[in-house]
Amino acid sequence: MTLLPDIKATDAATCCGGGGDASSSAHSCGDSLKEQQNGCLGINCCSLAAGSETSISESGSSVSATSVAKVNNNLNAFRLHNYHEAIAHANFAQCDPVDIEFSNVRYEIRKFSFPERKFVTKEILHGLQGNFRSGELTAIMGPSGAGKSTLLNVMSGFCTTGVTGNIRVNGNPMATSSDRFRQLSCYIHQDDLLRPQLMVSEIMLMAAHLKLGFDMKKADKLALIKHILSLLGLDHRYNVLTGKLSGGQKKRLAIALELISNPPVLYLDEPTTGLDSSSCSSCVALLKKLASQGHTIVCTIHQPSALIFEMFDKLYTVVDGHCMYQGRVKELVPFLADQQLVCPSYHNPADFMLEVAVGEHQCDLNNLIEAANTKYYADAKGQLNTADMSHIITTLKDAIGGKQRSASSEALPEVSLDQLSSYSYFKPAQQELALDEIRALNAPIDTAEQPLANETAPVKGLANQPNEQLKPVVPASFLMQYLLLMKLILICARRNYFLLLARIFSHVFIGIIFGYLYMNVGNSATSVLGNYVYLYGSILLLVYTGKMAVVLTFPLHIHMLTREHFNRWYKLGPYFLSLISFEIPFQSLCTALYIMISVHLTDNDSVDAFRICYFMLLAILASLSAQAWGFFVGATLPTKLAVFLGPILAVMFSVFGFCTRYIDITPLFRWMWHLSYFRAGFHGALNAIYGMDRPFLECPDSVMYCHFRSPKVFLKYMMISDVHMSDCILLMAIVIGVMHLLTVVTLWRKLNKR
Numbered sequence: 110m111t112l113l114p115d116i117k118a119t120d121a122a123t124c125c126g127g128g129g130d131a132s133s134s135a136h137s138c139g140d141s142l143k144e145q146q147n148g149c150l151g152i153n154c155c156s157l158a159a160g161s162e163t164s165i166s167e168s169g170s171s172v173s174a175t176s177v178a179k180v181n182n183n184l185n186a187f188r189l190h191n192y193h194e195a196i197a198h199a200n201f202a203q204c205d206p207v208d209i210e211f212s213n214v215r216y217e218i219r220k221f222s223f224p225e226r227k228f229v230t231k232e233i234l235h236g237l238q239g240n241f242r243s244g245e246l247t248a249i250m251g252p253s254g255a256g257k258s259t260l261l262n263v264m265s266g267f268c269t270t271g272v273t274g275n276i277r278v279n280g281n282p283m284a285t286s287s288d289r290f291r292q293l294s295c296y297i298h299q300d301d302l303l304r305p306q307l308m309v310s311e312i313m314l315m316a317a318h319l320k321l322g323f324d325m326k327k328a329d330k331l332a333l334i335k336h337i338l339s340l341l342g343l344d345h346r347y348n349v350l351t352g353k354l355s356g357g358q359k360k361r362l363a364i365a366l367e368l369i370s371n372p373p374v375l376y377l378d379e380p381t382t383g384l385d386s387s388s389c390s391s392c393v394a395l396l397k398k399l400a401s402q403g404h405t406i407v408c409t410i411h412q413p414s415a416l417i418f419e420m421f422d423k424l425y426t427v428v429d430g431h432c433m434y435q436g437r438v439k440e441l442v443p444f445l446a447d448q449q450l451v452c453p454s455y456h457n458p459a460d461f462m463l464e465v466a467v468g469e470h471q472c473d474l475n476n477l478i479e480a481a482n483t484k485y486y487a488d489a490k491g492q493l494n495t496a497d498m499s500h501i502i503t504t505l506k507d508a509i510g511g512k513q514r515s516a517s518s519e520a521l522p523e524v525s526l527d528q529l530s531s532y533s534y535f536k537p538a539q540q541e542l543a544l545d546e547i548r549a550l551n552a553p554i555d556t557a558e559q560p561l562a563n564e565t566a567p568v569k570g571l572a573n574q575p576n577e578q579l580k581p582v583v584p585a586s587f588l589m590q591y592l593l594l595m596k597l598i599l600i601c602a603r604r605n606y607f608l609l610l611a612r613i614f615s616h617v618f619i620g621i622i623f624g625y626l627y628m629n630v631g632n633s634a635t636s637v638l639g640n641y642v643y644l645y646g647s648i649l650l651l652v653y654t655g656k657m658a659v660v661l662t663f664p665l666h667i668h669m670l671t672r673e674h675f676n677r678w679y680k681l682g683p684y685f686l687s688l689i690s691f692e693i694p695f696q697s698l699c700t701a702l703y704i705m706i707s708v709h710l711t712d713n714d715s716v717d718a719f720r721i722c723y724f725m726l727l728a729i730l731a732s733l734s735a736q737a738w739g740f741f742v743g744a745t746l747p748t749k750l751a752v753f754l755g756p757i758l759a760v761m762f763s764v765f766g767f768c769t770r771y772i773d774i775t776p777l778f779r780w781m782w783h784l785s786y787f788r789a790g791f792h793g794a795l796n797a798i799y800g801m802d803r804p805f806l807e808c809p810d811s812v813m814y815c816h817f818r819s820p821k822v823f824l825k826y827m828m829i830s831d832v833h834m835s836d837c838i839l840l841m842a843i844v845i846g847v848m849h850l851l852t853v854v855t856l857w858r859k860l861n862k863r
């Protein structure tokens with residue numbers, strides 16, 4: 110007999126009013142105020158409904174598919190209820206306030222136009238201004254293609270190239286590309302990949318080690334991880350592989366991973382996309398709770414239900430790169446009404462706003478954008494709180510008292526004469542003076558348009574604040590990052606062994622096939638050409654397997670690297686070093702297996718052992734050179750382009766190794782002969798087998814004349830008798846080094862110059 114909680118009649122998800130119609134009818138423009146007064150909004154409404162109708166039912170031994178589904182639904186609803194309860198009482202780490210203000214933010218892209226045959230620039234954000242404040246959950250909304258993700262990319266510092274404007278953090282000008290700015294926030298992308306082979310506990314511990322370093326004890330980290338996971342309702346998934354989590358759980362895990370370092374600012378791109386209504390509501394409730402602990406939370410969202418919409422504190426609406434509304438969610442309907450856009454009763458305000466944005470209600474969007482700007486400045490002036498005022502007073506005391514202010518004085522919030530006069534400190538005669546002083550202090554920063562990519566002024570105040578979060582966390586050292594990433598790669602390799610086994614098996618299999626095709630060709634003077642083809646085919650095979658294995662998989666790694674590197678898990682150096690520390694030995698192992706099998710079957714191993722060692726070394730170097738090229742191509746080109754450009758490059762280089770004499774190559778392409786690692790590998794391999802004073806080959810008695818009995822004759826015939834092994838080895842070593850260096854430079858540019 111099993112006792113299961115059964116949530117009757119009212120489904121928590123329905124109550125929460127996920128997306129679409131149900132929610133729209135559940136919560137409308139007309140009743141939004143009434144519901145606020147009743148205090149039954151979003152999460153609270155949900156928990157109440159689920160909680161009030163919970164009862165216990167017995168399930169029998171024979172359970173039908175429908176009842177199993179029902180039980181599962183009930184369990185989910187029960188968990189959801191518990192999760193909502195947990196969020197309501199969650200005790201996230203407090204966070205010091207970080208307010209971000211931005212003005213005249215523009216973003217333009219520059220790309221080549223084939224029809225116009227020149228580079229053209231296109232402005233995507235057209236001088237946006239606004240603020241994201243601590244303790245507030247802000248939604249960025251707008252029609253598709255309006256610029257929501259772009260705004261998030263710019264504000265998080267993810268995009269810095271082509272960005273101009275002013276950004277202030279707690280009143281201090283700051284460049285979005287600066288380390289200080291980046292340390293304040295984390296960015297959770299819509300399609301974050303979470304290393305599916307790792308368990309929740311493992312990835313959390315890995316992130317904790319990387320982000321928090323080793324000053325903190327492991328036991329404390331584990332306690333922190335358990336705390337965060339339980340707050341996010343993921344404690345029951347502790348030992349589950351992240352690949353097996355549901356969509357909502359993955360989003361929560363992505364948030365949990367970033368909460369380890371407790372960033373004051375969290376940007377999320379469409380955190381609710383792809384979630385069902387209850388998961389969507391849980392996710393927003395979680396963000397709301399985080400905001401209430403002092404975090405500044407900004408996320409883009411598509412068509413929220415009315416209930417979810419009202420869980421947000423503020424709304425920032427983008428239309429075609431302009432701001433159409435910014436302010437409190439509850440002020441949206443009155444604002445639109447002021448513009449003669451009356452939201453019908455029983456209509457979701459979010460839907461109505463989007464309808465307006467796409468031009469369904471025949472309004473002049475330019476007027477709306479103008480009105481939004483006016484409202485923003487009016488709001489900003491009205492937002493002077495006691496802290497702002499005391500800041501003004503302290504600063505102005507010096508100025509009014511006759512002391513000279515330095516040019517680098519902190520900027521002051523704009524303030525009106527009325528506001529100053531309401532403050533008793535100022536005598537009437539001082540008020541105008543104070544106002545002038547504020548204007549003068551603010552003028553240089555407010556009017557000048559500064560590129561965000563360069564730090565425009567020293568960041569004062571921020572470093573002096575008694576704020577632990579703003580101090581850079583001491584992350585793991587270079588060596589520890591390398592070791593942790595190495596461990597991570599080994600765990601993933603152990604759990605995802607199929608691909609690795611396939612690589613090993615294919616080398617063994619083709620080694621047997623080639624060995625069988627060219628059986629016993631190695632030591633006979635009559636089959637020298639056969640052995641020549643075997644050697645060429647071997648190098649060709651090893652070059653392709655070395656290159657294609659990484660060309661196809663590396664772009665996937667780059668996606669993960671971008672997210673983790675941007676959120677400061679680790680640096681590029683240890684990451685790349687750990688990657689090649691695994692890939693180089695593995696590819697070498699595959700090559701060695703192939704060579705051992707095929708060399709034995711072709712009877713090439715009946716000669717001196719040092720020749721086989723040379724051949725093995727050259728084959729491994731050729732394969733690793735191709736692999737290094739593969740990393741470079743994978744890092745530089747999109748996969749679709751890389752899969753055919755990679756082989757084309759390999760073919761071009763191989764042409765100069767096979768039956769091509771240097772004197773036959775047109776001077777235009779001779780550089781390729783010199784640079785061809787394939788040519789170096791193949792010629793080196795031929796020299797290892799037939800060069801270096803190899804004695805005469807066996808000529809069977811049945812054959813009257815063996816033209817290539819002397820290996821020297823053969824090499825002369827092929828015009829490769831002057832091969833220097835050291836040159837071949839050096840060329841391939843240089844190719845490996847240079848291509849890895851170029852890959853790192855390309856990755857660095859991709860990660861830092863977006």
Ligand SMILES: Nc1ncnc2c1ncn2[C@@H]1O[C@H](COP(=O)(O)OP(=O)(O)OP(=O)(O)O)[C@@H](O)[C@H]1O
Nearest residue numbers: 218220233251252253254255256257258259260411
């Ligand atoms: N790198 C780029 N190259 C060309 N156009 C771009 C680039 N980045 C953004 N855009 C354009 O800028 C506009 C805004 O894009 P963005 O992705 O920010 O829109 P969005 O509001 O997030 O859309 P959605 O809701 O569909 O995700 C789009 O028209 C897009 O085509």
